[in-house]
Amino acid sequence: MMDIRDLYQEVILDHSRRPRNFGRLADANCEAEGDNPLCGDRVHIYLRIEGDRVTEARFEGRGCAISMASASLMTDMLRGLALDEVRALFQHFHAVVTHGESAEACDWIDLDKLNVLSGVREYPVRIKCATLAWHTMKAALEGKRTPVRTE
Numbered sequence: 001m002m003d004i005r006d007l008y009q010e011v012i013l014d015h016s017r018r019p020r021n022f023g024r025l026a027d028a029n030c031e032a033e034g035d036n037p038l039c040g041d042r043v044h045i046y047l048r049i050e051g052d053r054v055t056e057a058r059f060e061g062r063g064c065a066i067s068m069a070s071a072s073l074m075t076d077m078l079r080g081l082a083l084d085e086v087r088a089l090f091q092h093f094h095a096v097v098t099h100g101e102s103a104e105a106c107d108w109i110d111l112d113k114l115n116v117l118s119g120v121r122e123y124p125v126r127i128k129c130a131t132l133a134w135h136t137m138k139a140a141l142e143g144k145r146t147p148v149r150t151e
């Protein structure tokens, strides 16, 4: 049987090689830039918000496998969520990567994708790679103009 960590590794490699939702979103009404100088990762997150719901999420950027996979997984998860669900998801994500909590199953989203990123907590330097897209997304929702920096 495949080790669960190998499986997570596979998912990360797959998302970094073939990122989902990659490219500019022309009708985005919410966007922000993020920069992780420690590793050289850069992301630009684009969101389309209608009412209180994310109807589209895309990203552009370049960086290491973890930063790209995290942005890819995140944009996949955001689409269709209400804004309060997005905030709850951010909290879950933060707990998973910083405290190593395993995300509990909940009814509105498949948290397996978050658990995929949980391995990074063993590599503190990598946490910034994994969280970059998420902090940038949060800044986009808050309408921040200045680029997010992890440093």
Ligand code: ZN
Binding pocket: 036, 039, 040, 041, 063, 064, 065, 066, 067, 128, 129
């Ligand atoms: Zn990185």
